[in-house]
Amino acid sequence: MYFVLTVVLWWGMEALLEAMQNHVHGGNTLTGCEAELQELMRQIDIMVANKKSEWETQLQAVENTLDVRERELTATQALLDQKCKEMGILQHQLLKMEKVQQGMVVQYESQLKNFQEELGELMKSYKKLQKRQLKEEREEIKSREGNKESKSELTRLNKKIEEFRQKSLDWDKQRLQYHQQVASLEEQRKLLLEQCKVVQQQTVKYQTQLSSQKQLIEQKERLSQSEIQHLKNQLERANDTICANDMSSERLDMSIDKLKGANQHLKEDQCQLQEELRQLKKLVQTLTQENKELNTMLRSQVDIIQNAEHQQQQLHKELARTNELLNAMEIAARKSLEESLLLHQSSDVTHSQTELQRVQVQLQASLKGEEILKAEVTHLQKSLESSNAQCIRLTEEITRRHDEMRQIEEDHRKCKQDIKKLRDQLNHGEQSRRSEMEGMKAEVSQLTTELHQRDITIATISTTTSNMERQLRSEMEKAERSATGYNVKSDASFTDLHDSYSVSLRSLEQENQQLQQELSEMKTKLEASAKASQDRYEMVLQQIQNKLTDIRQTEDRRMQDLQHKHEEQLQKLQTRLEETIKHYETCKHNSKQQHALPKPGSPSYLPDGPIQSNSYDCSPHGSPHRAISPSSRISLTADGNEADFSDDTSVKSSHSVHRELFAPLWSI
Secondary structure (H helix, E strand, O other): OHHHHHHHHHHHHHHHHHHHHHHHHHOOOOOHHHHHHHHHHHHHHHHHHHHHHHHHHHHHHHHHHHHHHHHHHHHHHHHHHHHHHHHHHHHHHHHHHHHHHHHHHHHHHHHHHHHHHHHHHHHHHHHHHHHHHHHHHHHHHHHHHHHHHHHHHHHHOOHHHHHOHHHHHHHHHHHHHHHHHHHHHHHHHHHHHHHHHHHHHHHHHHHHHHHHHHHHHHHHHHHHHHHHHHHHHHHHHHHHHHHHHHHHHHHHHHHHHHHHHHHHHHHHHHHHHHHHHHHHHHHHHHHHHHHHHHHHHHHHHHHHHHHHHHHHHHHHHHHHHHHHHHHHHHHHHHHHOOOOOHHHHHHHHHHHHHHHHHHHHHHHHHHHHHHHHHHHHHHHHHHHHHHHHHHHHHHHHHHHHHHHHHHHHHHHHHHHHHHHHHHHHHHHHHHHHHHHHHHHHHHHHHHHHHHHHHHHHHHHHHHHHHHHHHHHHHHHHHHHHHHHHOOOHHHHHHHHHHHHHHHHHHHHHHHHHHHHHHHHHHHHHHHHHHHHHHHHHHHHHHHHHHHHHHHHHHHHHHHHHHHHHHHHHHHHHHHHHHHHHHHHHHHHHHHHHHHHOOOOOOOOOOOOHHHHHHHHOOOOOOOOOOOOOOOOOOOOOOOOOOOOOOOHHHHHHHHHHHHHHHHHHHHO
16 A cells, blocks of 8 residues: 555656646746755655565565475475375275285185084084984883783783793893893993093093194294294394405405505506616716717817927927027127127017017916816816716616616516415405305205295194094094994994094104104204304304405515615615716816816917917817817606616616626726
């Protein structure tokens, strides 16, 4: 609402401003009210802009909240979809369970129907027995009525009694016999009842024994299940140990990789040493070249000295001649020209004196040049001796480094051989472990199959025992019924039942004994196999761990020794290189300082022209000798045509090359 009001006010103010502007254009100037209106319009514009910015921020916040709510809605929708899927899965599971339960209900109903049919059959048989008993009772009643009729007939036949007294006596005897037989039958019936009671007691005992045997079988099953669980736990432990061994093998692989990296570092160090040897070889070559240049310079200096001596001899001869001429001129001047040629003689004397002074200066300069040349010759000889000693030292260092390189290569080869042996041992250990694990798995599978077979046999035995119990119960019921109805016939059937029952009990006892023996044998076998497999596995693990510890210790020691050796060798090589570079720089600096001195053969040193030509022509090839340029420095870059010192033949060839290079220096 506030926004609508501000918009309406803004539009109204704009209309007023337009009207005022029209009025102003009509001919009058702006008044104070119009200025105030413009001020108000400006303030209203500012307020509207502020409100607009606030509303935009609020709209942005509302949009952000809407986005968040939409995201939450999408998340909740996804959760609802997931829950719906889970509900569908649960419904599917419920349907499956209902189907399974319906199947179980159908099975139970079928079993109930079977039991009901059996009960119906039993009821029918019971009704038949009742009908038979009723028939027997009716027959007894009829026999009693017949006895009554016989009594009436006896009354009628009293006359015939006398005739049949003898027969009656016989009948009495027979009756007594029959009574005795009935008594014996009653006794037999009592005995049979007692035997039935005994048999029932025995059946109860056998039932208790069977129940106890069932309990024992259940206990054995539980024990077997516990043993199976124990074996499963052992298998899990074995799997854990296998995983640990795999981890240790991975660690060994990591250590092998580290050894490979160390070998690569050693190879890099060897390459650096080879490069340093190449650089030293270049140094030796440069030193040999400098020695050759120094030899040439020495020869040129010797030639210059010889020429200077020859010039000195010539100057001495000229001095002697000039002295003789001066003496003669003095004598002649004294004798003949003392008086007449005073002026002419004075001019000649001054000329001769100037010549003498010039000759003396030349002699002094030549003497100084000889001294300087002698000092240079001695210095050059010393530098040659030092360079020869340095070359000999460098050759010794090169030979020693070649020996060190050979030792390093031998150590590297030994390390490679050890690594190969370790890999072979690891592979062999892994193969043996795998074979043992496969054997253990096969044994475990055999044991599981045997346990399954034992469970199956126990189940079959339990089913057979239950069937036998049912048969025995049915037979006992039949025996009891037959004993009550048929006392005479039941003797044979009861004896047969007793015999069959005893035979079946004996067979069951034998089967139980066999099963107990088999169970004990299986237990012993399982315990023995488990102990043997566990002992083997522990032995193998201990051997592998011992081997791994030995291998690690040996490898660590070797790596430490090699690292110490390489560090010492590198330090020695660095110190020697620094010493050789410093010595070479000092020698080079000294040689530069010596060559920076003025040469005796230069034109600034000798005044005469013929002497200069002789000094320049004193080189053996007819060309002036040049000093060593500063560009002839040590080139430490590796050359492509250099020899590789990795092999013995290359080492021998390098020795021969160094001998050929230093042969002229040693001859000097």
